[in-house]
Amino acid sequence: MVKQLQIRSVSFDTSFLLKDDSSIDQVIKALARDRIPAYVTTTVASELEQLKIWGRITESTHKKAIQRWMRAHATVIDFKNRLLSDALGQTCLQSMERHGIDAQHVINDCNILVSNLKNGVDLFLSEDFHFTSVITKEVIKEIQHAACSEYSLMCTTQLYSIDAKTFLKAYMKGSINLDILHLH
Numbered sequence: 001m002v003k004q005l006q007i008r009s010v011s012f013d014t015s016f017l018l019k020d021d022s023s024i025d026q027v028i029k030a031l032a033r034d035r036i037p038a039y040v041t042t043t044v045a046s047e048l049e050q051l052k053i054w055g056r057i058t059e060s061t062h063k064k065a066i067q068r069w070m071r072a073h074a075t076v077i078d079f080k081n082r083l084l085s086d087a088l089g090q091t092c093l094q095s096m097e098r099h100g101i102d103a104q105h106v107i108n109d110c111n112i113l114v115s116n117l118k119n120g121v122d123l124f125l126s127e128d129f130h131f132t133s134v135i136t137k138e139v140i141k142e143i144q145h146a147a148c149s150e151y152s153l154m155c156t157t158q159l160y161s162i163d164a165k166t167f168l169k170a171y172m173k174g175s176i177n178l179d180i181l182h183l184h
Helices: 014-018 022-033 042-053 059-071 082-098 107-118 134-147 152-156 164-170 178-183
Strands: 004-006 010-012 038-041 075-077 123-125 160-162 175-177
Touching (some): 010 107, 022 164, 042 075, 042 107, 082 107, 082 134, 107 123, 123 164, 134 160
Parallel strands (some): 010 038, 123 160
């Protein structure tokens, strides 16, 4: 029997919004068509602006990323409780370090993961390998475990971090085939 997850919401990573690949636009189209709530964390929104300001992406690339986010009707989310956010961010950084990833390179990544978990996001769409790797699955479990006493929503949330091609293989009318996700 196929295990399905009815998607409550998705969130986009900077890499997802910026990648020059038609599969990204297919995902955006499916999400908009099926009215799946979509989000962008304040960290992702800030990264997009910084990349444009620093000249690391062109104005047209920035505009395309914003248009994708708008076509999906994505809204900006954040984790407002700074004290708990910092504590969970530290849990994330420590977990990343235990898995051999330099904490200096993942501070924004941890902010994004914590915001997504706190807001009950089901799918985090990213084109960065480290976000879609087995390591990130373990980090997410550790953050959830650390947060359970304060936020029960974070105990029951199943956050899956996947790329566009995996999404397109697993997606069907508002649901994700979990068997396909577990193969990746």
